[in-house]
Amino acid sequence: MGTAASGRSKAESPSKGDRTRESILRVAVDLASVEGLEGLTIGRLADELSMSKSGLFAHFGSKEDLQLATVAAAREIFAEHVLRPALTVEAGVPRLWALCENWIQYIEGKVFKGGCFFAAASFEFDSRSGPVRDAIAAAMKEWLGALTRAVDVAIREKHLKASIDSHQFALEIYSLPIGAHCGFQLLEDKKALKHIRTSILARIQSVATATCPQVKIRR
């Protein structure tokens, strides 16, 4: 996957071209989170980086390639901030809650300039077709899958009641922060993130067993 600009394959030190590409994508991700993936134009991106359009374009074969590379870069940033830190947390409800907390902090901390890259991209491409839409859908499925797995594990660990439907429950946990994002970013409701933290925690506790470890809102 990716355009594999350089021929290197092992963990050699990145070439200058690789580093340029990386710095382009870091800016692209921020720009796309504000302007959208379609509004991410090669001209504006080149301007922002003080380089020529064609110089930038040499790193990507087409606009679609640039979009795909931007989605991949955003996915890596999401994994770094939300998914991977949760894997170090105790399996079961503590890990499920860590995923939620990480997601909310990643919004609160404005990891992307324009709020959640994937929330924006999801709604921008949800009625289109093609490779970019597929890449976004794959990323969201990964996230929903991670939540579902965390719920399943929490059931297996007897932290959550076995009677719940893990798919349905995961979809709830998936939905609440998206709504909070909307409240926070568009409606400028300063309480939205706090409210949704409370809602998710209460929802988890409503289906927790007596042997479930305590979880609480991070301070």
Next chain:
Amino acid sequence: MGTAASGRSKAESPSKGDRTRESILRVAVDLASVEGLEGLTIGRLADELSMSKSGLFAHFGSKEDLQLATVAAAREIFAEHVLRPALTVEAGVPRLWALCENWIQYIEGKVFKGGCFFAAASFEFDSRSGPVRDAIAAAMKEWLGALTRAVDVAIREKHLKASIDSHQFALEIYSLPIGAHCGFQLLEDKKALKHIRTSILARIQSVATATCPQVKIRR
């Protein structure tokens, strides 16, 4: 508000210009729900309507005016499908539930070609500024406000426990269908809408009093 193209004010029959404007906006709303409000270009819209760019443009002073008129038209359609039908339903939990059901049916019935116009517009404009963003935010505040009012009325009618925070509860009810929209439209999860119906109903019932009227999923 609006560009008020004609000088008529009362309920006279709409002029030919008014009717043209209306038919333009019906197409604009569908196009914007797919391509986004920024991707709604005057050229594409004129093509779709088999009229000239400048002929179409004569109805609006600028692209921003076209976007504002499109938001207003979408708002009217939303009110017609979701808000107004709920006002005929018994106040309290039945009305709250009707708002949710109407929203989900409006997604299921593909009232807009590309899914919910406002979900797309919200995430497209949530990190911009200007009149278009403000119009979208106002529409979403109206919707969240309608939900909050319905919750407050349900508390007053003693359908819901007085201990709940109506703002927080409304934000939950607001969030769940947005997540379901994502599952339905992007992830093509056919169970998403059914799951979220069940989730919302269960959530309402979890804070219902003994005197709350029965509500159930419409068939």
Next chain:
DNA sequence: CCTACCGATCGGTAGG
């Protein structure tokens, strides 16, 4: 990585 360029389309205007 650059300059210099391509045809197409953008939002918008003049004039009828």
Next chain:
DNA sequence: CCTACCGATCGGTAGG
């Protein structure tokens, strides 16, 4: 409501 046009920007290419 139209034709005919404007400068700016789009994605992309040639050639170095």
